[in-house]
Amino acid sequence: MERVLTPKQKALEINLDRSIYGSFAEIGAGQETVRFFYRAGGASGTLAKAMSAYDKDFSDSIYGRENDGRYVTEERLKRMLDHEFRLIEERLDAEQHKGQRFFAYANTVTTIDYAKKYKGHGWVGIKFQIEPGEACSEIILHVRFKENTAHLQQETLGVLGINLIYGAYYYYDNPRKLLDSLYDMMDLDQIEIDMINFSGSRFKYVDNRLMSLHLLRNGMTQAVMFGPDGMNILPASIFYKKHIFALRGSFRPVTNVNIDMLNQGLKMFKNQYNEITAENLEVLFEITLSNLSQEGEIDERDFLNRADILCRLGYNVLISNFSEYYKLVEYFANFTKERTQIGISMGVNNLIAVFNEKYYTDLSGGIMEAFGKLFKRNVNIYLYPYISRETGELLNSNNLKVNDNLKDLYKYFKKNGRIIDVEDFNQSYLKIYSKEILKQIPKCKEGWEDSLPGDIADFIKTKGLFGYDSDKCKYISTE
Template identity: 65%
Template sequence: MEISLKGDKEFDEIPSIKTKALRINLNEHIYGTFAEIGAGQETVRQFFRAGGASGTIAKAMSAYDKDFSDAIYGIEADGRYVTEARLHKMLDHEINLIEERLIREKHPNKMFFSFANTVTTIDFAKQYKGHGWVGIRYQIEPDQEYSEISLHLRFKENDARLQQETLGILGTNLIYGAFYKYNEPKKLLRYLYDHLDKDQLEIDTINFSGPAFKDVDNRLMSLQLVKNGMTDAVMFAPDGNNVLPARVLYKKNILALRGSFRPVTKVNMDMFHKSYDMFIKENKVDIEKTQVVFEITLSNLRAEGEIDEQDFMDRAKLLCSLGQTVLISNFQEYYKLVEYFSQYTKSRMGLAMGVNNLVDIFDEKYYRHLSGGILEAFGKLFFKDLRVYLYPMLNDDGSLTNSENLKVHPRMKELYKFFKYNGKVIDITDYDQNNLTVFSRTVLKMINEGEEGWEEMLPEGVSKLIKEKSLFGCETEETFRNE
């Protein structure tokens, strides 16, 4: 049995929220529960108001009181309620109740679902805008295992009532998309903003799982969030799943490395290891609370024109294989990256970079859009508790460029000296001399042209993975053996 997708062509007029809710209600096979905590029963309200809800809604509840919530779903180890763990406990509990209370033999064609959210809206003092977790666990065939979509949102509106209405619209879009656009997850993502504006909310994490999404890579869905302007930055863990940046970065010492990683080379990893060794020796750095982030900017992904999703996935797979946490951001300028980190931590941060990157930071052309120009940017960058760990550059004549002899624009010379001699820029001295001639673009060119010797420029195991997975246009290992 399949759910009809007729009448949902990409260029059709966007159906109203009432139309979406009514279409779900009138589908005799869709049946489930709504559990909403913290912002009222805003999603299920849309389905009640649309009419015909008796065939769809088995139960609607809001365990608003914390004691009642704990009695139903259990107590979280961290004592918090607006968390991903809480959302999954809610979905587990509610789906189990459906399966326990309804006899499958009596409902052979029903596709069960449970929609849940745990949300906090803006506080009275308007200091905290509010955020929440929203998810649906559901079937697209009666006898199939459950699939799931879960996401994290941040409110941008300054009124609790408006945030509640936004939540109700988003929830309806999610349920509708889950049933009628599950086979086109990229479109499903965009349709989450039907009748909403990006000034109303930000979606910074989303994960798809289960049989309906067996071919979906959540790293690629992360990229879509940034690409579609739904958020400025997304993060995924070494296991490939999207993770909430706030959870990973909260009160951490952060060391970030920006690069193309196309592919990741020995120089990238040498820069990481040497800067990390220096970073954790800082007085204000707690090794137990240190988070390393490999960052790729959207502008870097667009360097060759339109974003090549396969190329992005190749980079992502390599970094994940090395056990790294990856951030995809829309921050072309470093000060924006540091500002972003500063939302989550006041602890010391570090940026590891090469000479060319530091020279670019002191280029005024990147700050013409700021009323305060480069001084405003540097106020946001260097007046944080920040260190730059500088990896040297080998010149054509065999000499080295480091923080002591790099050249910036004459107008920037005194500004550079100020930050350099106040300990904001520190040279990486214990580097591997052999890596100074390694460049990602050279490796990529050699791979594409079938040249030999590029394997020696990459970290252990990376070349094998490139061949096995045919990354960056490389011939497969089997082809190599047959030649």
């Protein structure tokens, strides 16, 4: 088993490597990272500069003013990294520092407030070279503090910074190991890493969506999000001052019924609330971690297949560890205001599962506690109908079956408009079943393409997704 170095040991090892040379810019929690290098000894071989532009006017004069006036943002961190690295290149004599690999480390954070109402969060990053003179690589991450004193959070930030700098230089060729090493000498209950992006010359091969999945699988966070470009994004920044509409599913693959479920529910959601506009609404697809691992271990190729399709459709995708819907709503509530509207589109089978008491045995208040959390905020469920394969009956909120002891609870939420039937649906889509489509694709069955939206069928064929083999299918079609 590999020995884990302490922060001081890591700092000393970097200090003794005379080829690593750079600057530190830390805002909001003191100079917690750089002090490890000072205390370890030999810092003169590593430190070109260390600073903390604590006053906002000083900070603005150095890095420029942000349009939104905020300082603990990804944009601010990127400005800091770009500015500091540019100064290194401009101010250091190339001949005198020949053979050195430059870096700029920065963080901008806010620690827990005096009233202990807001735990604090921050952005941390490094811009660095592995070989002298090469194009830079970059690692940027967002953290949420879990400890209850500013002092402890500052200590944790310092350790995280050391781990990031060490990992950048010693584990750059193994991003998963680098991610794991960020928690060296720390516990998961100290800090949450809920977003990370690798970019630049050394990380061209890295798919950041897989890095998000690694965070989630290893308990470093409970939810991650990526955009249509495949880059990870911070959910808090996306949900900030937004109403939210979400569709949960396996999307293996996404079908016309999924899109109709989303669009029809969304149309009702927007018509119901006049305050919802295109500018203040976030629409997303959500996949649970348990959904990704239904058949055992998570198949990363299968995950990327689904992700590629959803990204092609132009949506943000949330991957969460919230099997129960009430946990998803609680998560949204962390980033939204009291008057925020939340809409969830779901099928009949999903709603039946929501009313299954076995999923709430871990709650002292059982299903009543879960529903209190689910509908505590302004949450509406838009129910898409389903045709029973056994009876051919169209099932909706009026005839779905729940346990006798839950009928009054069900009627209460339906009567109060929290469960709303989608009525303007495409009848022909109700006979589309994604599991059947998934079986038809590798078998080259005819007609599966018609069940998928837009050019997704062509995309699956071109990319060879879900077991599609163009040569095999071409051979079958000529038989």
